[in-house]
Amino acid sequence: EITLRSSDTHPDGYPTVEGVKAMAEEVREKTDGRICIEVFPSSQLGEEKDTIEQTQFGVIDMVRASFGSFNDIVPVTQIMSLPYLFTSVEHSHAVLDGPIGEEIAAAFEERDLVALAWYDGGARSFYNSQRPIQSIADLEGMKFRVMQNDVFVDMMDALGANATPMPYGEVYSSIQTGVIDGAENNFPSYDSSGHAEVAKYFTLDEHLIVPELVAMSKTSWDKLTPEDQAILREAAQNSSTLQRELWAAQEQESLDKVTAAGAEVITEIDKTPFIEAMVPVYDKYVTTPENKDLVERIRATQ
Amino acid sequence: MELWILFGSFVTLLMIGTPVAFCLGVASFLTVLYMGLPPVVVFQRLNSGISVFALIAIPFFIFAGDLMVRGDIARRLVALAGAMVGHMRGGLGQVNIMASLMFGGVSGSAAADASAVGGLMVPQMKARGYDVDYAVNITVVSSIIALMIPPSHNMIIYSIAAGGRLSIADLFTAGIIPGLLLAVSLMVTAWWVARRKGYPTEPFPGLRMLGALFVSAMPGLILIAIIFGGVRSGWFTASESSNVAVVYALLVTALVYRSLPWSEFVEATKGAVRTTAMVLLVIGCAACFGWLLAYLRVPTQLVEILQSVSSNPIVILLMINIVLLILGTFMDMSPLIVITTPIFLPVATAFGVDPVHFGVIMILNLGIGLCTPPVGAVLFVGCAVGRISIWQAMRTIWPFYGAAFATLMLVTYVPALSLWLPSVFR
Amino acid sequence: MREGMIRFATLTGAVAQAALWLAGIGLVLMTAFVFAQVFFRYVMGSSLFWAEPAAVMLMGWFIFLGAAVGVKEGYHLSFDVGLMVVPESWRPWFHSLSDVVVTAFGFGMAWFGWQLAARAASGVVPGIGISRLWDFAPLIGGGILLMLFSVERILRRAAGLKTMRFGDMDDAADGVVDGAPGAVRADDLLDGKAARPRERT
Numbered sequence: 001e002i003t004l005r006s007s008d009t010h011p012d013g014y015p016t017v018e019g020v021k022a023m024a025e026e027v028r029e030k031t032d033g034r035i036c037i038e039v040f041p042s043s044q045l046g047e048e049k050d051t052i053e054q055t056q057f058g059v060i061d062m063v064r065a066s067f068g069s070f071n072d073i074v075p076v077t078q079i080m081s082l083p084y085l086f087t088s089v090e091h092s093h094a095v096l097d098g099p100i101g102e103e104i105a106a107a108f109e110e111r112d113l114v115a116l117a118w119y120d121g122g123a124r125s126f127y128n129s130q131r132p133i134q135s136i137a138d139l140e141g142m143k144f145r146v147m148q149n150d151v152f153v154d155m156m157d158a159l160g161a162n163a164t165p166m167p168y169g170e171v172y173s174s175i176q177t178g179v180i181d182g183a184e185n186n187f188p189s190y191d192s193s194g195h196a197e198v199a200k201y202f203t204l205d206e207h208l209i210v211p212e213l214v215a216m217s218k219t220s221w222d223k224l225t226p227e228d229q230a231i232l233r234e235a236a237q238n239s240s241t242l243q244r245e246l247w248a249a250q251e252q253e254s255l256d257k258v259t260a261a262g263a264e265v266i267t268e269i270d271k272t273p274f275i276e277a278m279v280p281v282y283d284k285y286v287t288t289p290e291n292k293d294l295v296e297r298i299r300a301t302q
Numbered sequence: 303m304e305l306w307i308l309f310g311s312f313v314t315l316l317m318i319g320t321p322v323a324f325c326l327g328v329a330s331f332l333t334v335l336y337m338g339l340p341p342v343v344v345f346q347r348l349n350s351g352i353s354v355f356a357l358i359a360i361p362f363f364i365f366a367g368d369l370m371v372r373g374d375i376a377r378r379l380v381a382l383a384g385a386m387v388g389h390m391r392g393g394l395g396q397v398n399i400m401a402s403l404m405f406g407g408v409s410g411s412a413a414a415d416a417s418a419v420g421g422l423m424v425p426q427m428k429a430r431g432y433d434v435d436y437a438v439n440i441t442v443v444s445s446i447i448a449l450m451i452p453p454s455h456n457m458i459i460y461s462i463a464a465g466g467r468l469s470i471a472d473l474f475t476a477g478i479i480p481g482l483l484l485a486v487s488l489m490v491t492a493w494w495v496a497r498r499k500g501y502p503t504e505p506f507p508g509l510r511m512l513g514a515l516f517v518s519a520m521p522g523l524i525l526i527a528i529i530f531g532g533v534r535s536g537w538f539t540a541s542e543s544s545n546v547a548v549v550y551a552l553l554v555t556a557l558v559y560r561s562l563p564w565s566e567f568v569e570a571t572k573g574a575v576r577t578t579a580m581v582l583l584v585i586g587c588a589a590c591f592g593w594l595l596a597y598l599r600v601p602t603q604l605v606e607i608l609q610s611v612s613s614n615p616i617v618i619l620l621m622i623n624i625v626l627l628i629l630g631t632f633m634d635m636s637p638l639i640v641i642t643t644p645i646f647l648p649v650a651t652a653f654g655v656d657p658v659h660f661g662v663i664m665i666l667n668l669g670i671g672l673c674t675p676p677v678g679a680v681l682f683v684g685c686a687v688g689r690i691s692i693w694q695a696m697r698t699i700w701p702f703y704g705a706a707f708a709t710l711m712l713v714t715y716v717p718a719l720s721l722w723l724p725s726v727f728r
Numbered sequence: 729m730r731e732g733m734i735r736f737a738t739l740t741g742a743v744a745q746a747a748l749w750l751a752g753i754g755l756v757l758m759t760a761f762v763f764a765q766v767f768f769r770y771v772m773g774s775s776l777f778w779a780e781p782a783a784v785m786l787m788g789w790f791i792f793l794g795a796a797v798g799v800k801e802g803y804h805l806s807f808d809v810g811l812m813v814v815p816e817s818w819r820p821w822f823h824s825l826s827d828v829v830v831t832a833f834g835f836g837m838a839w840f841g842w843q844l845a846a847r848a849a850s851g852v853v854p855g856i857g858i859s860r861l862w863d864f865a866p867l868i869g870g871g872i873l874l875m876l877f878s879v880e881r882i883l884r885r886a887a888g889l890k891t892m893r894f895g896d897m898d899d900a901a902d903g904v905v906d907g908a909p910g911a912v913r914a915d916d917l918l919d920g921k922a923a924r925p926r927e928r929t
């Protein structure tokens with residue numbers, strides 16, 4: 001009997017948590033209850049960076065985290081977290097499910113992490129309390145809360161807006177009181193955080209489509225028999241399909257909810273000027289020939 | 303077995319007099335060793351547990367409190383309180399409570415409140431013929447008010463422990479009415495005890511004097527307005543307000559009152575470093591302990607046990623309150639917030655309790671724990687200030703415990719006391 | 729032994745004072761950084777990105793430095809009930825056992841802090857651009873000081889010198905016994921030196 005502990009920062013019921021639970025169910029069935037995967041939701045075991053480290057150490061066995069949290073550990077994920085790299089969620093699927101996905105999995109393996117499945121983290125977009133944003137010009141001088149990450153800060157610079165780092169828990173009241181004008185996130189978080197109540201203009205610019213993954217500790221993985229490894233892999237793949245469906249459904253549900261509550265969602269915007277404004281950001285972060293080639297290949301993937 | 307090792311080594315170390323922070327850290331370390339996990343995780347949790355931006359509010363509010371005590375802001379607030387309520391029955395006792403209310407508006411630490419207000423009031427009360435235990439009891443229990451009236455860094459710790467998604471501004475606002483309610487119930491108790499013991503009243507100094515004291519205390523009172531107004535109008539965030547409090551206290555004491563010589567500034571800084579290091583090391587080590595509890599699935603099991611006992615929210619809340627009161631007698635506030643929030647908050651919300659309301663219940667409950675032996679930081683401060691033993695204070699403190707407990711029950715079962723004011727500001 | 733121990737205590741006393749000063753400077757710098765952040769955002773309309781991570785890193789330094797000094801000065805919160813119920817002659821042994829436990833924890837902080845630092849060294853702290861090694865440096869530095877000061881306590885006790893514990897000071901917060909006239913500096917209580925009265929201003 002083997003128990004595998006899996007960490008997630010999202011609460012119970014969230015698509016990522018449900019995805020890993022579905023995987024757990026399939027593994028339990030196929031191994032007649034020999035392998036049991038326990039999911040620890042709601043950051044019980046720590047934030048993403050901490051739980052990734054714990055997985056590397058073999059303290060826990062599995063982690064679900066965003067590519068953004070791997071930037072220090074697996075450098076190629078930095079490229080995958082660049083703004084406006086993926087044109088749509090489907091584009092990100094095409095890239096990850098193809099040969100590039102295999103290259104990335106190999107990069108994870110070098111750091112004691114076995115990539116089992118790619119999950120969806122949705123697309124992050126801007127929302128604010130001031131005005132509907134249709135173009136870059138509308139962003140001029142506005143203050144947005146971003147995550148503490150140099151790339152996002154440079155992205156905001158390139159768009160002419162001000163990046164303001166602050167703890168997530170202070171965003172609601174900070175928008176309400178005008179410390180900042182807005183923030184950026186995906187629909188489900190925009191809805192569940194209550195930010196839609198105070199920042200009613202949402203612009204679907206999809207500046208960040210950062211994939212997520214379920215990774216397993218190399219130590220725990222090597223303890224399994226090849227048969228069990230095959231079962232885990234297959235269950236993880238199946239859970240990925242389910243998670244992507246759940247995510248899409250969740251996004252639609254959140255979209256309906258915030259629009260019903262009076263949020264104004266701007267979907268028809270021309271992304272080209274936004275993408276063109278990112279040239280200095282790409283010049284700064286994509287420096288080696290391999291990375292330039294990777295960006296080219298990602299953009300060429302259909 | 304793992305749990306036996308975790309709690310067994312924790313209690314053993316506590317009993318041989320090891321500082322609480324190290325009891326938490328070493329117990330986690332031993333358990334991790336027993337389970338055959340890499341011990342490095344303990345130190346990762348310790349480091350991550352304190353590397354949280356919102357925690358900066360703790361050193362800042364403590365620093366601001368030290369500056370205000372040394373730089374004359376606290377003394378002037380106490381003098382104003384004296385003129386306002388000294389003529390009531392049990393005069394100086396009432397002054398003590400009123401001073402805690404005012405000082406609580408600029409400081410979030412009950413220990414700072416007890417040493418500041420107690421340090422000024424207890425000697426005066428002794429001199430005017432009050433029993434020392436009465437003076438100490440009032441000092442100790444009324445310090446809980448400082449936790450409830452914003453700013454309160456414990457509210458910030460709670461918000462972090464609750465996952466960092468609760469509005470700190472709402473938590474701050476939610477504490478106001480319960481804090482005032484606590485002040486009123488303590489004043490009534492002080493009045494009742496004073497009447498039985500025949501304690502004196504102070505003459506009313508006259509409106510003119512009251513006005514002069516008001517002007518003299520004005521800079522301190524303005525800080526209350528700056529903190530609350532600043533957070534509510536978007537000049538700065540709730541955790542940044544702690545920083546503004548430090549800068550403002552420095553400006554007032556150094557430039558307006560000219561009461562803060564360099565040597566006092568150095569002492570205030572060192573004092574703040576000492577207190578902060580003590581509090582935050584406990585928070586860091588509690589993060590290791592809490593991680594292990596989660597790893598061993600203690601919260602989930604506890605929820606199941608509670609749910610099997612009763613499905614009535616009134617009963618559940620009462621049980622949670624009792625468990626917290628018991629834990630609060632043994633442990634300090636901030637580690638308990640960090641450890642028990644992830645355990646009890648899901649239970650409470652499952653029974654329909656608002657997380658902001660639950661935060662207020664928890665702070666008030668654990669605030670009472672600060673005033674109870676065997677581990678009660680504020681009780682220790684109060685007894686040290688009054689030079690009496692803990693047992694001497696314990697003999698007569700019961701009416702004040704009663705008042706605090708009654709307030710706790712009211713706050714627990716009347717959610718509007720906590721939730722109405724934030725809804726007004728929303 | 730006693731003479732040598734007093735000389736050693738003078739040395740560690742100087743180390744503790746230096747650590748406390750460094751920690752104090754850290755607190756003041758942190759105050760300046762966060763205020764600069766508020767000022768720049770609200771008055772200048774732009775944000776300082778380094779202020780937040782730099783404040784968090786400074787906080788790490790002064791917590792661990794202050795916590796180590798806290799072991800020397802005995803201001804960490806502890807619990808005396810267990811000590812009250814055992815014969816008086818046992819207490820020094822309990823205190824020493826407790827100091828051994830703290831020494832071990834200090835060793836763990838330094839040793840595993842080093843492992844964490846080595847692992848993270850290739851990464852960069854966002855906003856400041858320095859190696860993530862510095863995220864864990866306070867853990868290592870604090871651990872080493874913790875070992876030094878808790879070993880000193882064991883030696884002091886063996887040499888028959890006074891060793892401060894929580895409760896020896898009043899609120900343990902400001903080093904001054906509050907309230908009454910003729911208050912004494914807690915530092916002067918060390919080594920059983922004559923208590924020098926000091927009026928609060």
Ligand code: NA
Pocket residue numbers: 405406407408409410411447448449450451452453454
């Ligand atoms: Na307060």
Ligand code: NA
Pocket residue numbers: 398399401402415416419420440441442444445
């Ligand atoms: Na008081």
